[in-house]
Amino acid sequence: MTILATRNDVEIKNVVKRFGSNTVLNGINLEIKQGELLTLLGPSGCGKTTTLNLIAGFLEADEGDVYIKGKNVTHIPPYKRDLGMVFQTYSLFPHMTVYENLDFGLRLRKVPKPKKQNRIARALDLVKMSGLEHRYPRELSGGQRQRVAIARALVVEPELLLLDEPLSNLDAKLRHELRAEIKRLQKEIGVTTIFVTHDQEEALSMSDRVVVMNGGKIEQISSPTTIYNHPETEFVFQFIGKSNCFHGTVAEINNRKISVQLEDGWVTFVDADNIMGSERTCRPGDEVKLYIRPEKLSLASAEQSGHLEHFHKATITQMNYLGASWEIDATLLGKSVQILTPMYDASWQIGKEVMIGWNPSDIMLIKK
Ligand SMILES: Nc1ncnc2c1ncn2[C@@H]1O[C@H](COP(=O)(O)OP(=O)(O)O)[C@@H](O)[C@H]1O
Ligand SMILES: [Mg+2]
Known part of the structure; x- marks a missing residue:
């Protein structure tokens, strides 16, 4: 096992991923710093979710390696990676209350009861959902459900938070609100976060750095202002504004x-x-x-x-x-x-x- 410097929480090295004859990631190199909010931005089908799934361990790379906290996890299954994930569609367990949804991951991790109650209360407080512990997902609005999904990902105190278009199904106003909230939360907790979106405004407004992807390749990795004002490729210029x-x-x-x-x-x-x-x-x-x-x-x-x-x-x-x-x-x-x-x-x-x-x-x- 190779141990790399711990400066980067995630490193993706020369990753190639194919589905049959279709090469969907073609030599991806990426380093994500500790505490950073990094966005993967690009049009539908460019390979954002595939990249996230490789980091989560739901997919394995055909070539190249993935490191988390300096450890090569390329062949390590998802449950052995310490991750919190939020998806585009509401992924809450419908037959469980808000409290039970948050409790689920803590039970798997065998966290003792008093500690669990504290952590659930704090996670719900962070996403402004205190008081709604006993509601079922069907009794919540779309925005509230995504807040609970975020709380559920955070309550296990993961090393890495992965969010795949978590705001795409919400209306514009709510999207704006949650955008700001996720950014605030992320900085407050300091959890290293990878956020996937196809929305350039969302990427520019939330990220420490933006990765612009196109056709399974990375076009540019820069701060939002550099991406907007000094795009390195014609694709980035046209896609961003x-x-x-x-x-x-x-x-x-x-x-x-x-x-x-x-x-x-x-x-x-x-x-x-x-x-x-x-x-x-x-x-x-x-x-x-x-x-x-x-x-x-x-x-x-x-x-x-x-x-x-x-x-x-x-x-x-x-x-x-x-x-x-x-x-x-x-x-x-x-x-x-x-x-x-x-x-x-x-x-x-x-x-x-x-x-x-x-x-x-x-x-x-x-x-x-
Ligand atoms: N399980 C799969 N089997 C075959 N092709 C897939 C699979 N998952 C994704 N793809 C293809 O890989 C490409 C990248 O998909 P994806 O990573 O989901 O893109 P994005 O998240 O950027 O929209 C697309 O062309 C998609 O059709
Ligand atoms: Mg996707």
Whole structure:
């Protein structure tokens, strides 16, 4: 048995998982730090649940190894791993009360009665369910059931908490509430947690680090702000938020500023730090795509546009009021672009000409 440094609570090394001829995880490497809340984020079918099941021991890897607290658990069954799990669908025992649901795992672990009562009371208090010990799952709302499921996972004081889309079946308001609650709980208890979701907002708002997965591979592992502002691949950029895309050709590179000639001959600059893709370099003559997020584009009248390094004439084609912001479509360089802005100017009207501006630090570049 190999003992690794205990700095990481979980390590996944070169893991490959196949179902028949279908390779669903293709060389996964991942390290999860002690006390960290790490999210696996990606579209349906990318291999998130499979990764979680490999950590839990419900599946075995075809290649590679899984370590928990430095111990190689690749061939160790789930019941010998010290884990708490919460799934997307309510996994409470329907014929047991809330108290009995929490008691179940403690009985298996032969925790003595007075200690058990204390731990159940504390777990229910943590998820704000005290007083409902004698209810059956059918007597609880969806959000309450997921709270109990979380309490049941926590009451055994696991080394590792695994949550597979636990909020997906709840309505938006409840999802927001529980999101914040799980984050608070996790920090309070300090339990190392892996949270699976396909919802980018959920991942960004909850995680210490986000793992973006695509087609059985990891695209990027970074903090939420880096994932959003400095995506390393085109997939991450597009999956995480909305985007505007322009096509162009690299004209020259000077002092880490890349000048790109757009389709109509117009030139803009891009920071060399903002190159995506595996090479992270480009040369004059390269065909490239430029990406910019809608909220990084500014709308201004001609007089106001001075603070932006680059601006260009555009025509407004559509305006949608979203409450906290406006979503404005415009035609820029013959293309439709979207701008998201909290500001409103009465002179902005459909058909009106405006200036659209941006800063080179907000544009991401990828070679075609
Ligand atoms: N038990 C299984 N047998 C065969 N194929 C499976 C099995 N479980 C998952 N898959 C396939 O593996 C891929 C990844 O699935 P999964 O890990 O559940 O994705 P995610 O959780 O990201 O939606 C999918 O293509 C899925 O159809
Ligand atoms: Mg899944």
